[in-house]
Structure formats: structure tokens, C-alpha cells
Amino acid sequence: MDFKLHDIEAITNNFAEAQKVGSGGYGEVYRAIHEGEEIAVKKLHQLQGLDNKQFDSEFRNLRNIRHQNVVRLIGYCYETKSKYMKHNGELVFATIMERVLCFEYMHGGSLDKHIQDESCGLEWPTCYKIIKGTCEGLDHLHTSQGKPIFHLDLKPGNILLDESMTPKIGDLGLSRLVASTKTRQTEMRDGTLGFMPPEYIDSGFISKKFDVFSLGVIIIKMLAGDKSYFRCSEMPSEQFIELVTEIWTKKLQAKPGYSSHEIDMLGVTSCVEIALRCVDRDRNKRPCINDIVHELDQLEAKLKEMSLASDVSNDATVQVRSSTTGGPWVPLLCFFSILESSVLTVLTCQIYVC
Structure with missing residues (x-):
């Protein structure tokens, strides 16, 4: 209105x-x-x-x-x-x-309040929620409005959080309106410059890959922290991934009663690998945002499989999904553990009920 x-x-x-x-x-x-x-x-x-x-x-x-x-x-x-x-x-x-x-x-403030010298001050599930939500928001802007909408000033200060830590992209539209003003030049000196791709800094070139570069910087800062972020351009990708892995391994293992190390570390390393591709100096080598969202969807599916397999190995699980409307046949998964020759074998039986 x-x-x-x-x-x-x-x-x-x-x-x-x-x-x-x-x-x-x-x-x-x-x-x-x-x-x-x-x-x-x-x-x-x-x-x-x-x-x-x-x-x-x-x-x-x-x-x-x-x-x-x-x-x-x-x-x-x-x-x-x-x-x-x-x-x-x-x-x-x-x-x-x-x-x-x-x-x-937005009651949760902005993301920049949570980024520290070493990684993000938030737990991994919340970090991933912010990464995935930001990607989905950017994908909507780039692909769902007919004509792509470029943000051009994506940074932690413009990722706002609600009470449940759901991320929302803010300050949309302002960067394009004030691109040539003195305020914009001040913003660049104050830190926005670090989120801009080299092709824009060098020649003012704008494309969808502008926001993808900024997204990559945000993810790296979340996972590696402000200090370690600057080291990603000083070392091979494999070495930087090892650095991030070390940071998060220590952080996760410090949690009492923690038991999902392998699953969460796969999420961490997958996200940092995506982020490193996003900040490639060659914009043609950066992924499109819809490809990133698809990749994260596949990652989630794999992590759910690993989590389910982990649960099954610990104890027998019965998962039932029933329909009260007489709809299609519904699978009932039953897992039976049988001890044979001192070896625990897990059999899977799939039954269908109307």
C-alpha cells in the first residue's frame, strides 16, 4: 500500500x-x-x-x-x-x-551479528537453514518473476532473520537505485566491495553471476569466519576445505553427547565446495542459483538416507504412513535384525496396506 x-x-x-x-x-x-x-x-x-x-x-x-x-x-x-x-x-x-x-x-536481526572470527556462532542445523533459505530466496528473484531481479548488494547485513531463524533477503532494489550516488561509494569503502565480483569492480559488468559471487562470500564467511575467509584466495581449494573441516570438527565434537559428526561434516564440506565455485574469478565457471538449489536438494536427500541408515543400525524402526481417505497403497517399512554366525544382518521387508 x-x-x-x-x-x-x-x-x-x-x-x-x-x-x-x-x-x-x-x-x-x-x-x-x-x-x-x-x-x-x-x-x-x-x-x-x-x-x-x-x-x-x-x-x-x-x-x-x-x-x-x-x-x-x-x-x-x-x-x-x-x-x-x-x-x-x-x-x-x-x-x-x-x-x-x-x-x-524481522525479530532475529541480521546475519552479520552471528558471524565471528572463526565460523558462525550458530549451530550447524541453523547455519544450513540460513544457507538453504538464502539460496531459495535468491533463486526466486532470479527465476520466478519473468524478468530476473538482481539484488547487487547481497551481504550478511542484508540477510535478515525471523524468530525461528528463517532467513529473508532484505534491502532489495535499493542498490540499483543508488548505484551512482555518493552513498553507494561510501558503502563500497565500508565493506560492500568485498562481496562484489571482479568483473563488476573492473568494468561494471552485471549478470546473474554477480549475486552468486556475493552468495559464495556469505557462505564462506559463515563457515570459515571473517579471519579465515581471506585465506581462501591464498591456498588451493582442497587445503581451504581441510581448514574449514578442522574448524567445524572441533566445534561439533565439543558438543556433549554429539553423535552425527559424519552426517553434519558432509553438509559442511558440501556447502563450502559450492561456495568456492561461487567465488571463481571466471563468472562462466560459477554455478547458476537454480543449480545450487538443486544440488542442495540432492544433498538433503543423501543426508536423510545416511541418518535413516544410522537409526536402523542402532535399533529396529517401524515407520508407518497411513491414509484415512482410501487413497493409494501406502508402504509399511519393517526392519528385522537377525543374528547369524555372530554377524548382525539387517533385512528390509516392504509391505503394502490399503
């Missing part, structure tokens, strides 16, 4: 400092309540040369995006406002353009 500036000023108490929850290169973020829903209000900085028609068109289109891994844009506004302000030490009456974006509020 389109917001009126006076309504936004009312729910933020005129952009009160007490309601501010964050700030960045693009603007200040405030927490507010609108029609009973908690929302994030981003008041953009004054950006010279930002075209109002382009701004309206960009966010009118982005408002239609609906995906569980993309932050939902609730509404926006842009209005001209006249007020007294200081200029060169003097108070002048000036006309300024106020631009505000309203998003769903």
Missing part, C-alpha cells in the same frame, strides 16, 4: 530516536506498529540524483514479490517537504524529498 508521510511520522513518533533500531548506508530504520502489525520503517538518506519515477516504479514492482525467504515490502512513500535546516552553518528554508520504505519486522 502507499503510505502518507504524516501517517509514518505518527507511528514512529516523528522518527524518534527511541524507536530507531538500526542504520546503514541507505538510511535509518525504525520500529513501529501499523494496523496491529509490527513493521520496520526505513527512512532513506537524501540522495542526489535519485529519480522519483524510477523509485516509484521499482518499489511498485517489488511490492508484488511474495516468498518466504524475501523480506515483504508492505508499502512506501515519497513526498516533498519544506523545513528549516542548517546549510554551511546557517539556517535556511529548504525543500527536501522524503522517501520511506515499510517492511515486515
Whole structure:
């Protein structure tokens, strides 16, 4: 929906400092309540040369995006406002353009708060959930909107988390609008540059592989940490994978009663291998995002098989899936353990019931 500036000023108490929850290169973020829903209000900085028609068109289109891994844009506004302000030490009456974006509020903050010097401060299942969800969100932007939507500023600070640690891609659209402004140059100096592919830094070339490169950097920072990330370009891929494996082996083994080391380590090494391909200097060698999602789907299937096999080896398991609607025949898997010649043999019997 389109917001009126006076309504936004009312729910933020005129952009009160007490309601501010964050700030960045693009603007200040405030927490507010609108029609009973908690929302994030981003008041953009004054950006010279930002075209109002382009701004309206960009966010009118982005408002239609609906995906569980993309932050939902609730509404926006842009209005001209006249007020007294200081200029060169003097108070002048000036006309300024106020631009505000309203998003769903993300209670878990941003991913960058969890990345440490050595790997991520989160447990592996949560790390994987964030990696997979970010990939699926990016895949939706690249492949499900007819015309691909490029983010162009993907980084941990733009991966937002809800109460259940589900990741959602934020700040969509802003990077394209302010690409040539002074703010954008400041963002590059402040760290965004490290998430940009070499072809963009060298010649300004943009393709789908731009966001894939940024995704790879995010995954590597999650798995190797800020300090170790810079070593991935200084050593062969195999050696870097060994480094990450060592980091996570120590981390997983430190958990009391931990018993899924082999399964989780396969997930860790698979993700870092994908990430290293994403940051290849040759963009043609980087995978497409839909290929990455497919690869992760296959990985999950393999990990589930390994987990099931591990459960069966520990004790007999009966898994029943029944239908109350008289639908298709349903498999009943029964596992029987028979001790023969001091060797434990596991037999699998598949029975069908209506």
C-alpha cells in the first residue's frame, strides 16, 4: 500500500530516536506498529540524483514479490517537504524529498551479528537453514518473476532473520537505485566491495553471476569466519576445505553427547565446495542459483538416507504412513535384525496396506 508521510511520522513518533533500531548506508530504520502489525520503517538518506519515477516504479514492482525467504515490502512513500535546516552553518528554508520504505519486522536481526572470527556462532542445523533459505530466496528473484531481479548488494547485513531463524533477503532494489550516488561509494569503502565480483569492480559488468559471487562470500564467511575467509584466495581449494573441516570438527565434537559428526561434516564440506565455485574469478565457471538449489536438494536427500541408515543400525524402526481417505497403497517399512554366525544382518521387508 502507499503510505502518507504524516501517517509514518505518527507511528514512529516523528522518527524518534527511541524507536530507531538500526542504520546503514541507505538510511535509518525504525520500529513501529501499523494496523496491529509490527513493521520496520526505513527512512532513506537524501540522495542526489535519485529519480522519483524510477523509485516509484521499482518499489511498485517489488511490492508484488511474495516468498518466504524475501523480506515483504508492505508499502512506501515519497513526498516533498519544506523545513528549516542548517546549510554551511546557517539556517535556511529548504525543500527536501522524503522517501520511506515499510517492511515486515524481522525479530532475529541480521546475519552479520552471528558471524565471528572463526565460523558462525550458530549451530550447524541453523547455519544450513540460513544457507538453504538464502539460496531459495535468491533463486526466486532470479527465476520466478519473468524478468530476473538482481539484488547487487547481497551481504550478511542484508540477510535478515525471523524468530525461528528463517532467513529473508532484505534491502532489495535499493542498490540499483543508488548505484551512482555518493552513498553507494561510501558503502563500497565500508565493506560492500568485498562481496562484489571482479568483473563488476573492473568494468561494471552485471549478470546473474554477480549475486552468486556475493552468495559464495556469505557462505564462506559463515563457515570459515571473517579471519579465515581471506585465506581462501591464498591456498588451493582442497587445503581451504581441510581448514574449514578442522574448524567445524572441533566445534561439533565439543558438543556433549554429539553423535552425527559424519552426517553434519558432509553438509559442511558440501556447502563450502559450492561456495568456492561461487567465488571463481571466471563468472562462466560459477554455478547458476537454480543449480545450487538443486544440488542442495540432492544433498538433503543423501543426508536423510545416511541418518535413516544410522537409526536402523542402532535399533529396529517401524515407520508407518497411513491414509484415512482410501487413497493409494501406502508402504509399511519393517526392519528385522537377525543374528547369524555372530554377524548382525539387517533385512528390509516392504509391505503394502490399503
